[in-house]
Amino acid sequence: MNLTLLLVAGALAGCGVYLLLERSLTRVLVGLVLLSNGVNVALLVSSGPAGEAAFYGSASIDEMTDPLPQALVLTAIVITLGTVAFLLAMAHRSWQLTGHDDVQDDTEDARIRQLADDDATSDSYGLTTGGEPDDEPEEDGA
Template sequence: MDVNLTLVVVAGALVGCGAYLLLERSLTRVLVGLVLLSNGVNVAILATSGRAGEAPFYGSADVDDMSDPLPQAMVLTAIVITLGTIAFLLAMAHRNWQLAGHDDVQDDTEDARIRRLAVDDATSDSYDMTADRDDEDDYREDG
């Protein structure tokens, strides 16, 4: 099976840029990242599905000359699912813009509290970096 190297590079670039944008705080950038990621995956599916051939209708061509319809159906389904996800994310960004005046995702207060407790514990005088793992296991069994 021959795979077009250009399509593989394009798919990799789209997935990479999409993954980078998904890690941003702005919901608009997350939205663009989702679009890029889904398009990259769709291009990758079509690039690895094999060569283009005749339309896969019964009796229209020889079976060996037909293209495989399964990857095309998977990409079509992925497009519909992505459209629904994008609509939901767009509605969420719009609502956040109405309520807060921006579309940035805020930190979770519980995560911030746990992070602050971990830093306080690591910088306290009772924190011992040289403790054996066996001592910690014995402490867990007793406690």
Template structure:
């Protein structure tokens, strides 16, 4: 019977909780670090699920009962590649955000707030707040719902 080391289970719980906490932050750099920490937690979980170290799975060298399961090792290699690809993508995204805005915070989606306020039921207990979000941006999709003012006809005498 294989038992899981309690200390490793606690380390896994800490890695996953810190990773998810960092994913919920607004800074892209913290989100990136959260993805990396979650990747390390996934790798450690896969290695822990693989059991204790054993013999290499090569036939004719040892008893098949003492072979190590190669599946968790293959899954760990796949998790490393996925984490690396996601890390490079988020680094490029963070760099582009830094170049364009000068900060790495994720901005609020004003249009998403407008849609959520529009779909709120009539008798909801939430207060309707008026503020800068209620102003219609001329380039937004909400501006296209308003009827356009008719253009004045050009003078024919000129």
């Protein structure tokens, strides 16, 4: 394995994940591309050393390159292309509507989170049988 390519794949994936956690859709888009490229490099590095083309009869089986990682990378490129197109459309529409591409807080989600926090700290949270929350169930002594 090539240590340099592994470090490059790790750096690309790490920077990509960091950018995916931002609020700006442009940064999310760049993060998605970086993460995708990092995963593609990692897949190609993990496939092993280069060999002969995988055509039947062109070389012995031991000298051929495994075509599966190459097919996985090609599939990942197509999926990334579709996701990038979707994110570009979302960023463009957000820019048209609001003048920026930052993702806004969802007020309904914040309200539900607040209700869940209020319920978790209420007095009725631990009640199961109608007693006090700190009451332990009594055992029949023998």
